[in-house]
Amino acid sequence: MGYTVDFTSVSTLGLESSPVAEALAGLRANEARYFKNKYDQDFTVEPAAKAKKIVDYVAHILKAERDIVIASPALEATELRVENIRWSYVFYESGLSINVLYTLDDPKKRAVGFKLSDGMEIPAELADKFKFARQKSKLAGTIRGSYFVIKNEY
Secondary structure, three states, X not given: OOEXXXXXXXXXXXXXXXXXXXXXXXXXXXXXHHHHHHHOOOOEEEEOOXXXXXXXXXXXXXXXXXXXXXXXXXXXXXXXXXXXXXXXXXXXXXXXXEEEEEEOOXXXXXXXXXXXXXXXXXXXXXXXXXXXXXXXXXXXXXXXEEEXXXXXXX
């Protein structure tokens, strides 16, 4: 059973084991607000164990494209399809959020995005490979983000 993220009342449900659970919940709520406001879609997450296909899909792209393996356990994942775009999200215990934006009809608009919850360190597997820009969010505090463009078909 999935959990529809409420961005008006931020909850740490499903994220309690994270050392930055409150910030990660804010980050998750920030994503939920984006999808509701821009596409009128609810952001419903499932425990990673039930969303194994999504977690494996994201892990496969990271490994194949950049030889990245995320050390932190995945807590939750979701996938949305909006306007011919497949959005896959995985939220990790460390406070990391990874999303894969995969446009089904335009190979030039495909990317992997990383967002770091407020208060977490940059994971070692990303530290030397990416520079992170800062952005302020009412729900998530300071979000640090980076991305790379996907080159292959998945």
